[in-house]
Amino acid sequence: xxxxxxxxxxxxxxxxxxxxxxxxxxxxxxxxxxxxxxxxxxxxxxxxxxxxxxxxxxxxxxxxxxxxxxxxxxxxxxxxxxxxxxxxxxxxxxxxxxxxxxxxxxxxxxxxxxxxxxxxxxxxxxxxxxxxxxxxxxxxxxxxxxxxxxxxxxxxxxxxxxxxxxxxxxxxxxxxxxxxxxxxxxxxxxxxxxxxxxxxxxxxxxxxxxxxxxxxxxxxxxxxxxxxxxxxxxxxxxxxxxxxxxxxxxx
Amino acid sequence: xxxxxxxxxxxxxxxxxxxxxxxxxxxxxxxxxxxxxxxxxxxxxxxxxxxxxxxxxxxxxxxxxxxxxxxxxxxxxxxxxxxxxxxxxxxxxxxxxxxxxxxxxxxxxxxxxxxxxxxxxxxxxxxxxxxxxxxxxxxxxxxxxxxxxxxxxxxxxxxxxxxxxxxxxxxxxxxxxxxxxxxxxxxxxxxxxxxxxxxxxxxxxxxxxxxxxxxxxxxxxxxxxxxxxxxxxxxxxxxxxxxxxxxxxxxxxxxxxxxxxxxxxxxxxxxxxxxxxxxxxxxxxxxxxxxxxxxxxxxxxxxxxxxxxxxxxxxxxxxxxxxxxxxxxxxxxxxxxxxxxxxxxxxxxxxxxxxxxxxxxxxxxxxxxxx
Amino acid sequence: xxxxxxxxxxxxxxxxxxxxxxxxxxxxxxxxxxxxxxxxxxxxxxxxxxxxxxxxxxxxxxxxxxxxxxxxxxxxxxxxxxxxxxxxxxxxxxxxxxxxxxxxxxxxxxxxxxxxxxxxxxxxxxxxxxxxxxxxxxxxxxxxxxxxxxxxxxxxxxxxxxxxxxxxxxxxxxxxxxxxxxxxxxxxxxxxxxxxxxxxxxxxxxxxxxxxxxxxxxxxxxxxxxxxxxxxxxxxxxxxxxxxxxxxxxxxxxxxxxxxxxxxxxxxxxxxxxxxxxxxxxxxxxxxxxxxxxxxxxxxxxxxxxxxxxxxxxxxxxxxxxxxxxxxxxxxxxxxxxxxxxxxxxxxxxxxxxxxxxxxxxxxxxxxxx
Numbered sequence: 002x003x004x005x006x007x008x009x010x011x012x013x014x015x016x017x018x019x020x021x022x023x024x025x026x027x028x029x030x031x032x033x034x035x036x037x038x039x040x041x042x043x044x045x046x047x048x049x050x051x052x053x054x055x056x057x058x059x060x061x062x063x064x065x066x067x068x069x070x071x072x073x074x075x076x077x078x079x080x081x082x083x084x085x086x087x088x089x090x091x092x093x094x095x096x097x098x099x100x101x102x103x104x105x106x107x108x109x110x111x112x113x114x115x116x117x118x119x120x121x122x123x124x125x126x127x128x129x130x131x132x133x134x135x136x137x138x139x140x141x142x143x144x145x146x147x148x149x150x151x152x153x154x155x156x157x158x159x160x161x162x163x164x165x166x167x168x169x170x171x172x173x174x175x176x177x178x179x180x181x182x183x184x185x186x187x188x189x190x191x192x193x194x195x196x197x198x199x200x201x202x203x204x205x206x207x208x209x210x211x212x213x214x215x216x217x218x219x220x221x222x223x224x225x226x227x228x229x230x231x232x233x234x235x236x237x238x239x240x241x242x243x244x245x246x247x248x249x250x251x252x
Numbered sequence: 253x254x255x256x257x258x259x260x261x262x263x264x265x266x267x268x269x270x271x272x273x274x275x276x277x278x279x280x281x282x283x284x285x286x287x288x289x290x291x292x293x294x295x296x297x298x299x300x301x302x303x304x305x306x307x308x309x310x311x312x313x314x315x316x317x318x319x320x321x322x323x324x325x326x327x328x329x330x331x332x333x334x335x336x337x338x339x340x341x342x343x344x345x346x347x348x349x350x351x352x353x354x355x356x357x358x359x360x361x362x363x364x365x366x367x368x369x370x371x372x373x374x375x376x377x378x379x380x381x382x383x384x385x386x387x388x389x390x391x392x393x394x395x396x397x398x399x400x401x402x403x404x405x406x407x408x409x410x411x412x413x414x415x416x417x418x419x420x421x422x423x424x425x426x427x428x429x430x431x432x433x434x435x436x437x438x439x440x441x442x443x444x445x446x447x448x449x450x451x452x453x454x455x456x457x458x459x460x461x462x463x464x465x466x467x468x469x470x471x472x473x474x475x476x477x478x479x480x481x482x483x484x485x486x487x488x489x490x491x492x493x494x495x496x497x498x499x500x501x502x503x504x505x506x507x508x509x510x511x512x513x514x515x516x517x518x519x520x521x522x523x524x525x526x527x528x529x530x531x532x533x534x535x536x537x538x539x540x541x542x543x544x545x546x547x548x549x550x551x552x553x554x555x556x557x558x559x560x561x562x563x564x565x566x567x568x569x570x571x572x573x574x575x576x577x578x579x580x581x582x583x584x585x586x587x588x589x590x591x592x593x594x595x596x597x598x599x600x601x602x603x604x605x606x607x608x609x610x611x612x613x614x615x616x617x618x619x620x621x622x623x
Numbered sequence: 624x625x626x627x628x629x630x631x632x633x634x635x636x637x638x639x640x641x642x643x644x645x646x647x648x649x650x651x652x653x654x655x656x657x658x659x660x661x662x663x664x665x666x667x668x669x670x671x672x673x674x675x676x677x678x679x680x681x682x683x684x685x686x687x688x689x690x691x692x693x694x695x696x697x698x699x700x701x702x703x704x705x706x707x708x709x710x711x712x713x714x715x716x717x718x719x720x721x722x723x724x725x726x727x728x729x730x731x732x733x734x735x736x737x738x739x740x741x742x743x744x745x746x747x748x749x750x751x752x753x754x755x756x757x758x759x760x761x762x763x764x765x766x767x768x769x770x771x772x773x774x775x776x777x778x779x780x781x782x783x784x785x786x787x788x789x790x791x792x793x794x795x796x797x798x799x800x801x802x803x804x805x806x807x808x809x810x811x812x813x814x815x816x817x818x819x820x821x822x823x824x825x826x827x828x829x830x831x832x833x834x835x836x837x838x839x840x841x842x843x844x845x846x847x848x849x850x851x852x853x854x855x856x857x858x859x860x861x862x863x864x865x866x867x868x869x870x871x872x873x874x875x876x877x878x879x880x881x882x883x884x885x886x887x888x889x890x891x892x893x894x895x896x897x898x899x900x901x902x903x904x905x906x907x908x909x910x911x912x913x914x915x916x917x918x919x920x921x922x923x924x925x926x927x928x929x930x931x932x933x934x935x936x937x938x939x940x941x942x943x944x945x946x947x948x949x950x951x952x953x954x955x956x957x958x959x960x961x962x963x964x965x966x967x968x969x970x971x972x973x974x975x976x977x978x979x980x981x982x983x984x985x986x987x988x989x990x991x992x993x
Contacts, residue, residue, distance in 0.1 A: 014948050016921055023917075027924045056425045063921055063948045077427035084421060092705070093284060093418050094469060094478045103415055107426035112408050134596065134606075139473045144608075159426075176607050288711040289655055296830065338903055339895055341841050344710075345654035349841055349891060352658075352834035356884025359831075363877040381725065455662065455830075459718030466711050504729050507722035514719035521706055529704060 007070040009034040009163050009194040010055060015064035017047070017054050024050045026218040028064070032211070034162075035192045037185060039199040039208070039225075042215035043238050048198040049085070051215065052165050055196075056082050068163065078107035081156035083166040086148045091141055097151055098123050098136040104158030119158075126157035129187065131180050146177030153184060164188060166197045170204075182208055205229055258498070260385065265494040267387040268509060270395040271451050272486025274444045276464035277402050280475075280482045281437065283465035284417050289347055290329070292458035295445045296351040297328025299358025299454060302379050306365060314391060314450075321379075321446040328354055329438060355454070382453030384494060384505035395447055402440055406479070409433060414475055452506035460486070463513035470524035489513045545594075546616065548585040551575045552595055552605040553613035566602025626751040627873075633750050633767050634865040634883060637823045638835050640774035642861030643781060644815045645836035646854050649844060650792050655710070656695060656813070657836045659717040661820045661829035663694030665724025668821065673731070684769075684821050691817030692810065694720055747826045747879040766826055773822040780815055781854065784808065789850050831884045838887035839864060842894035845901045860890050918958035920988055921948070923967055926977045927985035940973050 010032040017025040025047045032038050040048050053059045055066050057073045066073035068080060081104070101123040102115050109115060127133050130150040135143065140151065149169055156164055169181055185208065188195050199205060205212055205225060212229050213222040214237040221233040282288055298321035305320025306312065328350045335346040378386060406413060415423035416430050416437075423430045441461075448457045468482035493509030522530050551572055559565035573582045586603055589595035594609035605613065648654050667690030671683035694716050701712040750766040762768070781788065791798040791808045798805050816836070823832045839860035843853045867890075868883030875882070896903045925948060929938040938947050945955035959975060962968040967981030977985060 014925055018917070023921075027921055027928060029928065053421075058421055058424055061949065062917075063950055065949045077425065080425065082422060082425040084419065088421075089419055090284070090286070094472055094475050095414070095418070096473065099414075099474070100418070103411075103419070103422070103426075106411050106415060106423075106428065109411070111412075114411065155422075174607075174611065283708070283711050286708055286710055288708065288714040289658075292655075292658070292714060335895065338906065339845055339901060341649070341844060341895075342652050342654070344652055345649045345837055345841050348654040348658055348833055348837040349888065352830055353838060353884050353888030353891075355830045356834055356881040356888065359828075359881030360872075360875070360877045360885055363881065364875070367876065455721055456718050458714050459722075462711050462714035463718075466707050466715055470706060502729050504725060507725040507729075510718050510722040511726065514715065514722070517715055521701065521704065527706055529706075 006033065008032055008067075009036075009069060010196065011067040011070070012051075012055065013065050013067070015051075015054060015066065016062045017050055017059055018062050023062070023217065025054065025061075028215075028219050030213055030219055030222055032194060032196055032213075034069075034194050035189070036211045037189055037195045037197070037209045038211040038213055039197050039205050040213050040215055041199055041202065041205060041237070042220075046216045046237075048215055049167050052082070052167050052196070052198060055165060056080060078159075079161055080163045080165060081159040081161035083152050083156045083164070083169055085167045085171065086145065086152055087171075089148075091143075091148060093140060096137050096139055097132060097143070098127065100140055100151055101126050101154045101158050104155040104160075107159065122160070123154070123158045126154040129157055129184055130154045131176075144174065146173035149173050150177055150180055153181060157184065161193070163194045164196070166195070168198050168200060170199065170201060202234070261494065261498050263389055263392055264384045264387050264498070264505065265491045267392045267395055268384055268451055268490030268494040268505065269487045270392065270399050270490070271444070271448050271460065272464065272488070272490030272509075273483045274395070274399045274402050274486075275448065275460040276468070276482035276484070276486030277406060277479055278437065278441050278444055279461040279463075279486075280465035280468060280479045281413065281417050282441065282461055283469065284475075288462045288466075289344070289458065290332075291441065291445055291461035293328055293332060293347045293351040294325045294442055295449060295454045295457040296358075297354040298322070298325040298446055298449060299355055299379065300324045300361055301358075302449075303358050303361030303365060307361065314388070314394070318394075318443075318446050321449065322442050324354065325442045325446060326439075329442070378453075379449050380453050380455070381504065382449065382451045382456065382506040384451045384497070387450060391447075391450060398440070398443055398447060402444070405436065405440065410476075413437070417475075452509060456506045456510045459510045459513055463510070463517050464489070467513070467517045467520040470520040470527045485513070485516055489516065544580055545585040545588050545592075547576055547580060548572060548582055549589055549594055549605065549609055549613055550616065552589075552603060553610055556605050556610065564598075564604050566598050566600065566604045568602060572603065629751045629764050629767060630747055630879070631866065631869050633764060633770060633826055634747060634869050634879065635862045636767065636770040636774050637826050638839070638861040638865035638883065638887075639858045640770055640777055640819050641823055641827075641832055641835035642839040642857040643774075643777045643854065644812060644819060645861075646840040646843070646857050647788060647792055647812055648816065648836060649840040654837050654841075655713055656698070657816060657820070658830075658833050659694055659698060659713050660691040660813070660817050661824065661832045662717040663720035664688070664691045664817065664821050664824065664829070665721050666690055666727060668824070669724050669727045684818060687821040688814060688817035690720065691820060692813050695810075695813045695817075746828075750826050769822050770826070773819055777815055777819060780811065784811065788812070793850075827880045827883065831880045834884035834887050835861060835864070838884075838891045842887075842891040845891075845894045845898045861887070864890055914954075915957055915961050918950070918954060919961040919965070919967070920985075922958045922962055922975075923977065923981055923985040924988055926968060926975060927982060930977060930982075936974055939975050941970055941975050942973060944975065 008031040010030070012028055012030040015025055015028040016023050028051070040051060042048055050059065054061055055073065057066070057077060068076045098120065102119050104126065105115055105119040105122055109119070124133065124136065127136055130153050132147065132150050132154060135147065140148070143151065153166070153169065170178055173181070185195055197209070199209070206229060210225055211223065212225050214220040214228065214233050216237050220237045221228045279291070282290060301320035301322065301324030302317050304324070305317045309316045332346045332350050335341050335349065336343050412423065412428050412433055415426070415428060416433050420430050445457050445461070448460055452460055464482040464486040465478070467485055468478045472478040472481055489509050489512045493512050494505055497503040497505040497508045520528065522528050525531050552567065555567045555571070556565065569582060569586065572586070576582055586595060586597070589609065590597065593606060594612055595603055595605050597603045645657070648657055664687040667687035668683060671680070671686035675682050677683065698709070698712045698716045701707055701715065702709045707715065751764045753765045755762045755765045755768050787798065787803045787808055790801070791803060791805045795805045798808070820829065820832050823835070827835060840853070840857040842860050843856040847853050847856055864887035865883055867886035869879055871886055872879040872882040894902065899905060922944070926939055929935045937943065941959065944959065945952045948955060950958070962981065963970065966978055967984055968975050968977050
């Protein structure tokens with residue numbers, strides 16, 4: 002890394018433990034500004050935990066997170082977070098546009114209500130995920146893929162420098178997957194930094210230019226071409242080598 | 253109305269109405285956050301506080317008793333949180349534990365009080381079932397103050413409340429002070445419940461919290477209207493319960509209010525448009541009676557396949573009519589498809605399948621292929 | 624028997640009868656269904672009391688228990704519509720039933736000797752007054768016979784369908800696949816809870832039945848790991864709560880049912896605080912012991928990561944380690960001292976290095992993940 006560039010996300014010596022045993026272990030990771038990084042690893046590797054720790058939603062046992070060189074908690078709001086959709090209660094009485102407008106709340110600050118400019122921002126974000134025609138429908142009436150796009154639009158409305166997505170491709174339909182990929186492309190073009198927890202090994206090379214292989218600690222991180230290798234995958238996933246070798250071979 | 257000339261009834265009705273309003277406001281959020289039974293635990297946990305306050309001050313004065321009730325109620329929520337965080341005992345068991353053990357403690361303290369010679373002891377049991385008739389003007393004033401505070405908080409921190417309820421972690425990620433707001437809301441809930449104990453009592457307070465919100469949810473699509481409708485239901489049930497129990501002899505106020513609320517919930521679950529069970533059943537029947545849509549959808553899908561780059565490319569109704577057998581009501585089918593979200597028309601009246609429609613068509617094709 | 628012994632016996636039998644089905648309620652996350660059932664039986668009790676004129680008639684038990692089961696059916700039906708969440712359904716159904724009961728009692732208050740206070744609070748001290756007399760022979764209090772019968776029923780249910788209940792509790796899907804209808808088992812259990820609640824309410828009061836059903840099993844859940852010991856221990860702790868509660872009530876001259884609930888709560892608090900494995904104290908003790916060792920392991924891996932890199936002098940400087948690890952200075956010092964004392968690391972000038980032993984230790988940790 003050349004000295005002139007401050008990484009968008011810098012995780013240093015990060016350790017997170019829930020009840021005694023560490024979930025993330027002395028982890029170092031640098032995400033360069035403007036890259037698209039996939040976080041890949043087996044179940045229980047701490048992928049979501051890493052995202053939450055970067056967001057400052059979890060307090061680490063040790064280590065630090067810096068966003069563009071500043072402590073993470075100071076620059077909350079400049080990172081847009083897309084949680085796993087299954088963690089939310091979707092029978093909530095509101096419409097799609099309203100949820101997307103939540104992305105502007107951080108900018109608004111206390112007491113100010115969202116107005117016409119915020120609605121316009123939200124509508125533009127919905128357009129980006131191809132959900133404009135659903136703007137005034139109750140959120141309860143949507144499929145999993147549509148819900149995922151609503152959450153993505155909410156993050157877009159935040160107009161952040163960094164986007165952290167937790168398993169956005171989990172259980173979505175093909176059109177949604179295409180829409181998300183298009184949005185990731187747009188964000189890359191705009192020079193934004195994108196970090197995605199990703200479970201589908203076959204699409205890593207297609208969707209991302211950087212990859213971080215995680216299993217409690219970082220096994221390898223760097224450009225997909227040099228990092229996403231069979232050896233590294235074996236180190237990351239352990240026993241299930243045969244399947245993985247076949248997959249990595251197909252990359 | 254003549255009966256409203258009665259001073260006592262006016263106070264009781266006003267008190268019950270205000271309680272209904274506040275319960276509707278706060279209860280809506282409790283219902284949406286899956287905290288419906290927190291109110292139940294809180295109201296039981298308040299009993300030892302009531303008894304303790306009386307033991308310490310020796311008087312039945314409202315304010316110290318409310319403070320005592322609020323304090324043990326608050327301790328109850330802390331104990332629930334401690335148990336859930338520090339052991340594997342699940343949330344519901346922790347609630348049940350706190351509810352029943354605190355109540356048992358309250359009972360023990362009440363029997364201690366009963367042995368004291370003071371004459372002022374009578375009336376503490378009214379907190380079990382509430383005694384709306386004993387509401388004083390001062391109580392109503394306190395309720396009005398709480399109602400105003402709740403309303404102010406909701407108005408000022410509306411968007412924060414919305415995020416807290418729908419997606420707390422996201423709110424935190426935006427840097428909104430979710431923890432402090434949560435504390436404030438819980439504190440207001442404790443105060444509301446403690447105020448309600450006088451009117452409807454320990455056992456029935458939980459219904460005041462849950463029922464207005466649960467009923468209002470069925471009729472509304474937006475949080476703002478849900479909260480407003482819930483408060484309206486709360487007011488209506490409170491006032492009408494108070495009036496009814498004053499007209500009909502030997503009809504206790506608290507249970508009457510709860511029965512009215514339960515009736516409203518029942519009607520809402522059955523009748524509310526879109527969500528209600530009867531409405532859903534009718535909808536099902538209407539779907540069955542609808543014109544045949546499948547062939548039209550399949551034709552739309554086939555047409556859209558001819559424009560792989562532009563799946564939303566629109567097509568004339570006349571084209572579809574030519575493609576379909578004569579006995580099919582093409583316009584009716586298109587309208588029905590649009591209602592189901594399977595097809596859409598653009599400004600020029602050209603029709604295309606939606607994504608949902610394309611998927612539905614593919615599913616049909618696959619089903620036929622499998623056969 | 625003298626009345627005090629009788630009261631104590633009733634208390635113990637009631638408590639054990641409640642604790643046994645309570646184990647399933649706690650494990651199946653149905654704890655608050657007990658709250659619902661104990662309140663929902665009121666209208667059943669009232670109506671049956673109008674008809675029979677007795678609080679201990681078998682008809683009353685059947686009618687009231689049926690009301691309890693009906694409330695569960697209603698809660699589940701409401702939940703199934705997906706219009707309300709399950710906790711909201713509970714919070715809607717039981718107050719409605721209870722209100723109905725209160726209104727019935729109040730409206731006909733002049734005609735019956737039943738007041739809602741006694742349903743809610745119970746009074747064990749009066750239980751021995753109602754005698755079970757057959758052919759002029761006094762066989763003891765009715766309540767003791769009734770609760771013993773209910774205890775035997777609960778025991779029989781658990782013994783007969785033990786493996787099915789266990790399976791349906793731990794893995795409902797597997798139970799269904801194997802052909803044990805979880806629905807049937809569920810309603811068997813709910814019926815048992817209802818019958819127990821009806822039998823116990825006149826002695827313990829409906830809210831305290833909740834304490835007897837939840838507190839002993841929840842305490843046992845923190846003390847033992849297996850199913851059968853948990854059942855046995857719950858029964859034992861329930862009996863202990865009854866005896867202790869009775870003693871406390873006698874000593875302070877207060878409500879027996881209330882003190883039983885308080886003592887059951889104290890038993891839970893004891894298990895929660897001092898439980899050998901899961902208790903708060905042993906959690907804290909284990910954690911503070913782990914913390915230093917954990918910090919030392921973390922430190923070793925940190926040293927390993929930066930060993931031989933250009934940044935080693937910065938990352939592993941003794942004076943700077945607290946910054947890089949994000950720890951407070953004293954904790955960092957403690958961890959450094961621990962690693963040095965264990966021979967895992969040594970200080971060379973300003974920099975902390977791994978020893979050969981330390982390097983192997985850190986490599987093992989790194990490779991094993993933890």
